[in-house]
Amino acid sequence: MALRLVVPHSALLGLSQFKVTSLKKRCFSISATMASPARKVLVPIANGTEPMEAVITIDVLRRAGADVTVASVEKQLSVDAGHGIKIVADALVSDCGDGVFDLITLPGGMPGATNLRDCAALESLVKKQAADERLYAAVCASPAVALGPWGVLKGLKATCYPSFMEQLAPCATAVESRVQVDGRVVTSRGPGTTMEFAVALVEQLYRKEKANEVSGPLVMRSNHGEEYTIRELNPVEWTFNNCPKILVPIANGTEEMEAVMIIDILRRAKANVVVASVENELEILASRKVKLVADVLLDDAANLSFDLIVLPGGLGGAQAFANSEKLVDLLKKQREINKPYGAICASPALVLEPHGLLKGKKATAFPAMCNKLSDQSEVENRVVVDGTLITSRGPGTSMEFALAIVEKLFGRVKALELAKAMLFVYP
Incomplete structure (x- = not known):
C-alpha cells in the first residue's frame, strides 16, 4: 500500500x-x-x-x-x-x-x-x-x-x-x-x-x-540525556504502606509504548504494579497492533485498594476506559479518598475531563486534545502534578511521566538513579 x-x-x-x-x-x-x-x-x-x-x-x-x-x-x-x-x-x-x-x-x-x-x-x-x-x-x-x-x-x-x-x-x-x-x-x-x-x-x-x-x-524531548523537570502545583506527599500498589488498566487500542514504559519503569522501582484488562480477556491488541497480556481482568481488580491508578493513552484505549463504568467508579473513588491518580496522552482529555476528574485541577494532555480541557493554563508542560493528580502529553513524555511518579513515591534520588540506568539521563 x-x-x-x-x-x-x-x-x-x-x-x-x-x-x-x-x-x-x-x-x-x-x-x-x-x-x-x-x-x-x-x-x-x-x-x-x-x-x-x-x-x-x-x-x-x-x-x-x-x-x-x-x-x-x-x-x-x-x-x-x-x-x-x-x-x-x-x-x-x-x-x-x-x-x-x-x-x-x-x-x-x-x-x-x-x-x-x-x-x-x-x-x-x-x-x-x-x-x-x-x-x-x-x-x-x-x-x-x-x-x-x-x-x-x-x-x-x-x-x-x-x-x-x-x-x-x-x-x-x-x-x-x-x-x-x-x-x-x-x-x-x-x-x-x-x-x-x-x-x-x-x-x-x-x-x-x-x-x-x-x-x-x-512529543520527543529536544534535550536528550539532560535531567527531566516536572511542573508541580499544590504539592502533597503521596503516601503508602510498605510497597505502593499501582493499577495500570489496558484495553484494545491502548498506546503500547506508553503502557509498557509506565509498567516497566514502575516495576524497576519495585512498585507492585497490577496490569488489568478492561476487555473480556487478558490479551489486548494495542494501537499499533502489539499484543500485550494483562495480569488480571479489571473485574478481578475492582474490589482492591490502590495507592495510584494511572491510565496510558491511545485513542481507542482511552475511549474504552471512558466507557468502563467500573474503571470510572474506581477513579472517582480514588479522587474522593484523596489518593493519587493520573493519565497520559488522550486519557486526560477523553477519560478524566468528561467524568469531572479534572475539576479544580491543572492538567496537560496530547497536544491535539488539549482544547478539550476546561483549564488549559498548564498544557504546555510535559508533566504536570497538581496535588494527587499527574498528567502528561504523549509517548515521548512517558519516561518523564513514569519517573515523576517514581519521584513522588520514592524521591528524586531514586528516580534519577533509574533514569541514569536506562540512559534517559546521562550517567
Whole structure:
C-alpha cells in the first residue's frame, strides 16, 4: 500500500530532536515523487527481552508505515519479556527463514539478548542480511551479546549499553554515541535511547522527511540525556504502606509504548504494579497492533485498594476506559479518598475531563486534545502534578511521566538513579 508523501509543515520538527552519529552513510531514501512501499522489518523477541526497547521500536516503525513482523525465538508466540510484561509475537523466527527483510532489528535486555544470540535461525537471518547488504540494527546489550559474536560488526563503529562496552570492543570500534549509524548498521545504548534509535531507523528505511513526520507527534524531548523537570502545583506527599500498589488498566487500542514504559519503569522501582484488562480477556491488541497480556481482568481488580491508578493513552484505549463504568467508579473513588491518580496522552482529555476528574485541577494532555480541557493554563508542560493528580502529553513524555511518579513515591534520588540506568539521563 502506498504511503502518503506530503508532509505537513507543522510536523517537520527536525531531527535535531535526537542526535544520530552517522558514518559511511547509506541512503535508503526514495524520490519524493514516487510512491513509497512498506518496508519489511523483522523484530525478534525472546524471554527476557527488554519490553520498552522492543515495543518502542515496533510502534515507531509501524507509525512510519513499515510492515513489521514480531517474531519469537522461543517455541511459542508468547514471550515473558522483562519486568513481568508478556508480549505475544506475530510469528516464530523459525518460520521466517524464507523472508526478505529491509531491516532486522534486535531489542536488548538480559537474558533476552543471550536468547536471541543462541537462536541459530536468527543468526542465519542476520548473517544473510549482512551478506546481502541490507540494514540491521540492535540496542542495549544486543550489539555486544549477539551482533558482535556473529561477526557482523567487524570494521564498524557501534555502541551498546555501557556495562557491555568491554565485551563489544573486540568485535567493533566501540563508541559512546546515543545512536550510531555506520553503513548498514544502526546501534544504540538502552531503553532511554530507544525512541531516538527507532526514529533513526525510520530515516534509514525511508527518508529524513518521514522521520520528521513520525517524530513530531511523539512529543520527543529536544534535550536528550539532560535531567527531566516536572511542573508541580499544590504539592502533597503521596503516601503508602510498605510497597505502593499501582493499577495500570489496558484495553484494545491502548498506546503500547506508553503502557509498557509506565509498567516497566514502575516495576524497576519495585512498585507492585497490577496490569488489568478492561476487555473480556487478558490479551489486548494495542494501537499499533502489539499484543500485550494483562495480569488480571479489571473485574478481578475492582474490589482492591490502590495507592495510584494511572491510565496510558491511545485513542481507542482511552475511549474504552471512558466507557468502563467500573474503571470510572474506581477513579472517582480514588479522587474522593484523596489518593493519587493520573493519565497520559488522550486519557486526560477523553477519560478524566468528561467524568469531572479534572475539576479544580491543572492538567496537560496530547497536544491535539488539549482544547478539550476546561483549564488549559498548564498544557504546555510535559508533566504536570497538581496535588494527587499527574498528567502528561504523549509517548515521548512517558519516561518523564513514569519517573515523576517514581519521584513522588520514592524521591528524586531514586528516580534519577533509574533514569541514569536506562540512559534517559546521562550517567
